[in-house]
Amino acid sequence: MQAYGQQWFGNIRADILSGMVVGLALIPEALAFAFIVGVDPRVALYASFTMAVVIAFVGGRPAMVSAATGAMALVLVSLMANHGLQYVLAATVLTGVIQIFLGIFGVANLMRFIPNSVMLGFVNALGIMIFISQMPYLIGGSVLTYTFAIVTLILVYVIPRYFRLIPAPLIAIVVMTTIAFVSGVKLQTIGDLGTMPSTLPTFFMPDIPLNLETLKIILPYSLALSVVGLLESLLTAQVLDDMTDTSSNKNREARGQGIANFVNGFFGGMAGCALIGQSIINVKSGGRGRFSTFFAGVFLLFLIIILGDVVVDIPMPVLVGIMIMVSMTTFNWGSFTFLKQAPKSESIVMIVTVAVILYTSNLAIGVVVGVILSTLIFVANISRVHIELVDGIYKVKGPLFFASTSAFVKAFDEVTASRVVIDFEDSQVWDESAVGAMLKVREKLESKDIAVVFQGLNSSSKQLFEQFT
Amino acid sequence: MKIAVAVDGSEYAVRAAEFAINLAKHMPDAELEVIFVADFDKVKDDHLLTKSTDIIEWKREKKVNPVVELAKIDNIKARSVILKGKPNLEIIQYVNNNAVDHLVIGSRGRNTLQEMMLGSVSHKVVKRANCPVTVVK
Numbered sequence: 001m002q003a004y005g006q007q008w009f010g011n012i013r014a015d016i017l018s019g020m021v022v023g024l025a026l027i028p029e030a031l032a033f034a035f036i037v038g039v040d041p042r043v044a045l046y047a048s049f050t051m052a053v054v055i056a057f058v059g060g061r062p063a064m065v066s067a068a069t070g071a072m073a074l075v076l077v078s079l080m081a082n083h084g085l086q087y088v089l090a091a092t093v094l095t096g097v098i099q100i101f102l103g104i105f106g107v108a109n110l111m112r113f114i115p116n117s118v119m120l121g122f123v124n125a126l127g128i129m130i131f132i133s134q135m136p137y138l139i140g141g142s143v144l145t146y147t148f149a150i151v152t153l154i155l156v157y158v159i160p161r162y163f164r165l166i167p168a169p170l171i172a173i174v175v176m177t178t179i180a181f182v183s184g185v186k187l188q189t190i191g192d193l194g195t196m197p198s199t200l201p202t203f204f205m206p207d208i209p210l211n212l213e214t215l216k217i218i219l220p221y222s223l224a225l226s227v228v229g230l231l232e233s234l235l236t237a238q239v240l241d242d243m244t245d246t247s248s249n250k251n252r253e254a255r256g257q258g259i260a261n262f263v264n265g266f267f268g269g270m271a272g273c274a275l276i277g278q279s280i281i282n283v284k285s286g287g288r289g290r291f292s293t294f295f296a297g298v299f300l301l302f303l304i305i306i307l308g309d310v311v312v313d314i315p316m317p318v319l320v321g322i323m324i325m326v327s328m329t330t331f332n333w334g335s336f337t338f339l340k341q342a343p344k345s346e347s348i349v350m351i352v353t354v355a356v357i358l359y360t361s362n363l364a365i366g367v368v369v370g371v372i373l374s375t376l377i378f379v380a381n382i383s384r385v386h387i388e389l390v391d392g393i394y395k396v397k398g399p400l401f402f403a404s405t406s407a408f409v410k411a412f413d414e415v416t417a418s419r420v421v422i423d424f425e426d427s428q429v430w431d432e433s434a435v436g437a438m439l440k441v442r443e444k445l446e447s448k449d450i451a452v453v454f455q456g457l458n459s460s461s462k463q464l465f466e467q468f469t
Numbered sequence: 470m471k472i473a474v475a476v477d478g479s480e481y482a483v484r485a486a487e488f489a490i491n492l493a494k495h496m497p498d499a500e501l502e503v504i505f506v507a508d509f510d511k512v513k514d515d516h517l518l519t520k521s522t523d524i525i526e527w528k529r530e531k532k533v534n535p536v537v538e539l540a541k542i543d544n545i546k547a548r549s550v551i552l553k554g555k556p557n558l559e560i561i562q563y564v565n566n567n568a569v570d571h572l573v574i575g576s577r578g579r580n581t582l583q584e585m586m587l588g589s590v591s592h593k594v595v596k597r598a599n600c601p602v603t604v605v606k
Contacts (some may be wrong), residue, residue: 116520123517239516242525243509243553276513284509284555334514 002246007062011289015063018287019295022278025167026052026067026300029275029326031190031311032319033073036133037080037270039088040194041311044068045304046201047092047269052297054260055274056290060253061237063244063287065278065296066260070130070326071228071363072271077133078361079221087218089206092271094215094222096262099230103255111234111250117346118370120335121353122231125366127331128358134320134327144185145317152176152321167281169322176318177310190319191312198308200301201267224364225261229273231367233257236274243283277329345381349374379403385427387411393421393455401430405437412441420445425456435468473502473550474573475560475594478532481575485605486536489573492603493545501540501547503533504563506556557593564598572602 002010026048034044048067055066080088138149152172159168180187190196208214237248261271282292304311332338339347349370357366385398385407400408412420422441429435442452457465474489476482486503493499507515507529519525533549540547552559556578564572574591595602 112520116517119517235516238522239513242507242516242522243512245553280509280513332514332517334518338518 002062006289008290011287012291014286015289015292016295018282018285019292020299021165021167021285022065022282022287022292022296023299023303024170025278025281026065026275026296027303027311028167028169028173028319028322029070029278030068030300031314032323032326033068033070034270035190035193035316035319036070036073036130036323037076037088039080039085039270041190042194042197043085043088043268043270044073045197045300046267047264047272049297049301050201050264050267050269051260051272052293052300054263055256056294056297058252058259059256059290059293060250061240061248061274062290063279063282063292064233064236064240064248064253064274065282065293066233066257066272066274067278067297068270068272069229069232069275070323070330071126071232072225072273074126074129074133074361075221075224075228075363076270079218083217086207087214088270089265089268090208090214091218091221091225092261092265092269093206094218094265095225095229095271096258096260096265098222098226099258099261100255101258102226102230103251103253103258106251107230107254108234108250113375114231114367114371115346115349115374117338117342117349117374118353118367119231119235120332120338121350121357121370122363122367123330123332124335124350125354125357126363127327127329128354129361129363130323130330131327134323137316137320141317144187145320148176148180148187148315148317149321149324152318153324156322156325169325172322173314173318176321177314180315180318181313185315187315187317189312189316190314192316196308196311197301197304199305201269203266204268206265224362225271227364227367229257229261229271230254232276233274236276236279239276240279240283243280244288277326345377346374349377383407392417393423395423395425396427398426399428399430400424400434400437402433405433408434409437409441412445415445415448415450417450419451419453421453421455423456424454424458424461427461428458429461429464431464432468435465438465439469470496470498470570471500471502471568472496472571472573473504473564473567473569474536475504475506475556475575475590476532476536477505477556477575477578479575479578481577481605482532485573485575486539488603488605490536490540490543490545492571492573493540493547494543499545501537501545502550502567502569503536503540503547504550504552504560505529505533506559507551507553508556509554512553557590560590560594561597564594564600569600572598572600574602574604576604576606 030044030048031041034041051066076088155172156168159171237253241248353366353370356369357363383403385404388395445452472493474486493501515525537547537549576591591604
């Protein structure tokens with residue numbers, strides 16, 4: 001890994017340019033995420049600024065962009081609806097604390113236990129949820145609402161064909177807002193959501209009672225936010241490592257996410273994490289260093305303060321169109337091939353993960369259920385032990401451990417020969433239960449006057465066997 | 470003479486590779502470079518569909534290594550080149566900066582729908598590569 005200074009200033013010119021592109025690209029999404037949670041646009045814009053700037057200093061993956069995200073927004077929806085903004089901010093601070101601890105305890109090392117079927121289920125459910133979250137604003141809307149959303153959607157897909165310098169969603173916003181303004185049509189606008197920031201975010205304590213009741217309300221949300229945020233951040237870090245052929249410190253990133261959220265909550269921002277899409281845009285635009293992330297945040301805030309009066313006129317259906325595009329790119333279309341090709345158990349894990357998330361509207365619960373399910377399936381698969389009788393020798397095939405012992409013991413129920421040889425060449429004795437089962441079989445057979453010989457134990461199995469006998 | 474062939478795992482690439490090997494067989498001192506570009510736009514999906522980075526790299530190598538092996542059977546000096554980025558730009562840049570004398574490329578790639586939207590890689594490469602380019606249909 002490069003030295004810290006090099007990570008900041010090693011690529012300064014390209015970092016400035018890519019930071020500008022990302023800063024531009026952050027605006028439409030931040031606005032739309034605010035719109036999902038139902039908060040003032042400021043809450044998401046401040047979050048994106050604070051997250052980007054703080055993570056530039058404390059993150060583990062240079063050039064990765066963290067800001068307000070759809071995944072975190074979706075977790076916050078019900079907290080906002082039931083308890084209001086102050087609780088959202090408090091939950092953000094607590095999320096930061098949890099993530100800092102998870103980072104210190106090396107949470108990133110646990111990532112390898114999350115199978116890709118669960119990750120796929122996660123991003124697919126996320127895509128579907130973002131899509132569904134936009135439907136209330138379309139269904140039952142006027143023809144005009146539909147027209148604006150659909151034209152925006154077409155623009156964001158067609159513009160990159162001809163012009164790639166400025167992010168397409170931003171161009172679409174400018175074009176559609178101008179059309180709305182010039183034609184004088186009446187549509188709901190950003191201004192109806194709340195006021196735009198005209199100042200830098202300031203430090204303040206979330207206005208909540210500091211008691212157990214509050215903790216009970218925010219803790220479940222903070223836990224979910226921590227899981228979701230780290231999952232998306234560490235996946236993004238992995239993608240960026242690959243794209244840039246460099247490595248990064250994932251536990252430092254987890255800690256950095258925590259610090260960024262902790263600070264973020266005190267400056268009036270909603271919880272955020274790494275944005276896969278924007279991070280990829282950053283690297284594609286040449287960003288490699290910490291400065292690109294830092295500058296993206298600064299440029300975003302600069303634009304918002306300059307353009308605040310114009311931003312309030314952006315029609316909501318335009319944001320709906322952009323969010324539909326975001327949902328389409330979030331969804332992994334390769335999943336359909338995955339379902340056809342992958343082992344059935346992996347497909348089931350993916351589908352269950354999606355189903356649980358959609359049913360509970362909670363991304364974190366789906367991930368936890370998915371991981372537990374795939375672990376159980378793994379244990380069930382590996383606990384299959386066969387005993388084959390070959391030339392008078394009982395050959396044990398499959399590992400012997402607490403979950404496979406009963407099948408092992410049962411296989412010797414009906415033995416009638418006077419001498420039994422049990423071969424462990426294709427097996428592995430894993431734990432005390434396994435040794436116990438071997439002894440039990442021997443005792444049972446010897447009580448029927450059948451001599452028992454164990455053979456073919458590998459060295460670690462033999463060691464374990466001797467340890468318990 | 471340095472001949473390069475760009476592959477992407479499609480059937481067009483297989484035909485391009487066969488053509489390139491044939492071409493190299495008939496050239497004195499021919500060297501073959503088999504290029505694969507891991508598309509930045511697909512890296513996210515690669516990591517979602519495959520858990521381990523080693524396996525992802527192995528899958529990329531699997532796209533070029535068979536061609537290298539095939540060339541070696543014919544006693545052609547061959548090596549693989551795996552690049553990352555936007556396929557057309559990376560191929561153009563590599564060909565122009567590494568004194569490639571001749572580039573062979575398939576007329577289409579794996580993703581026909583995307584090509585309808587964005588135009589084919591081969592078309593863009595032909596326009597901007599500085600060496601002669603053979604497009605294999």
